[in-house]
Amino acid sequence: MKKKMNRYLVVGLIITGIILAITLIGVFWTPYSPTAMKYGRFQPPSPSHIFGTDNFGRDIFSRVLKGTGTTLSIALATVAIGAVAGTTIGAVTGYFGGVIDELLMRLNDVLTAFPSILLALLIISLVGPGKKYNVVLALGLIFIPSFARVTRTAFASLRDMNYITSARLMGAGSGRILFVHMLPNVLRILLPAITIGFNNAVLAEASMSFLGIGVTPPDASLGYMLSEAQGMLKAGPWYAIFTGLSIILLVFGVGLIGEGLQAENREVV
Numbered sequence: 001m002k003k004k005m006n007r008y009l010v011v012g013l014i015i016t017g018i019i020l021a022i023t024l025i026g027v028f029w030t031p032y033s034p035t036a037m038k039y040g041r042f043q044p045p046s047p048s049h050i051f052g053t054d055n056f057g058r059d060i061f062s063r064v065l066k067g068t069g070t071t072l073s074i075a076l077a078t079v080a081i082g083a084v085a086g087t088t089i090g091a092v093t094g095y096f097g098g099v100i101d102e103l104l105m106r107l108n109d110v111l112t113a114f115p116s117i118l119l120a121l122l123i124i125s126l127v128g129p130g131k132k133y134n135v136v137l138a139l140g141l142i143f144i145p146s147f148a149r150v151t152r153t154a155f156a157s158l159r160d161m162n163y164i165t166s167a168r169l170m171g172a173g174s175g176r177i178l179f180v181h182m183l184p185n186v187l188r189i190l191l192p193a194i195t196i197g198f199n200n201a202v203l204a205e206a207s208m209s210f211l212g213i214g215v216t217p218p219d220a221s222l223g224y225m226l227s228e229a230q231g232m233l234k235a236g237p238w239y240a241i242f243t244g245l246s247i248i249l250l251v252f253g254v255g256l257i258g259e260g261l262q263a264e265n266r267e268v269v
Helices: 002-028 060-097 098-113 115-127 131-160 162-171 174-210 223-231 235-269
Strands: none
Touching: 002 060, 002 235, 060 098, 060 131, 060 174, 060 223, 098 131, 098 174, 115 174, 131 174, 162 174, 162 223, 174 223, 174 235, 223 235
8 A cells, every 4th residue: 555655755756746847948048939930830749849830830849838937926826826825824724713713714714615716817807817827816715714713714724732832831833833833734634625726727727818818929828729629620639639738747747746645644544
């Protein structure tokens, strides 16, 4: 069982690591300019253009590199906002309880009552579509409740443990207890939640960009590229294939990491 659990983690880390390494290279170098329209329309995959070209004569491999970087940066920023804010709320409500817990959790319930994508659409309509920062803000806000709920339960289960009681008796402040004594034990629950949140952020960004309310040109995004590819499935199916595979591999790799972490947690318990 232990060997199988580690396999998930190792394979997930390998797939995700390769994607991250290629994407990092794409930040500094691409074979061609992702926006240059001079390589011939609908050129099939070849040694010179390994993913082919699109309807504007742009190199698809170069665009996939840039698009993956955009999608990754949005997903990471989204998860960072959701995890930091949600963990802080979960720590406060789970540890102190009482009126603070009731107020924040009721607000949390109100937010989770709305379908997340509709809530993101509402926020985007208020702040304006097409900008990466607005997409990050919209997705980050809707991810806060899920992280808050997960971490609240974890902090509440730890607050009456013997080592926490001992820390209080020794004069440790609430901040030290929450983030020095309790948070390390909450991380084993938080890390799998982060991988799930990351995948949800990737898919949410892709969905929003596909609908035309997320990232728009001149920025490249996997979701927007997939939307572009929809209209050229007959003339250049490789555009949709390689863009879709990039999203699938990214989500699959991170998903395997999350599965491995959850399996490790089950083994510990």
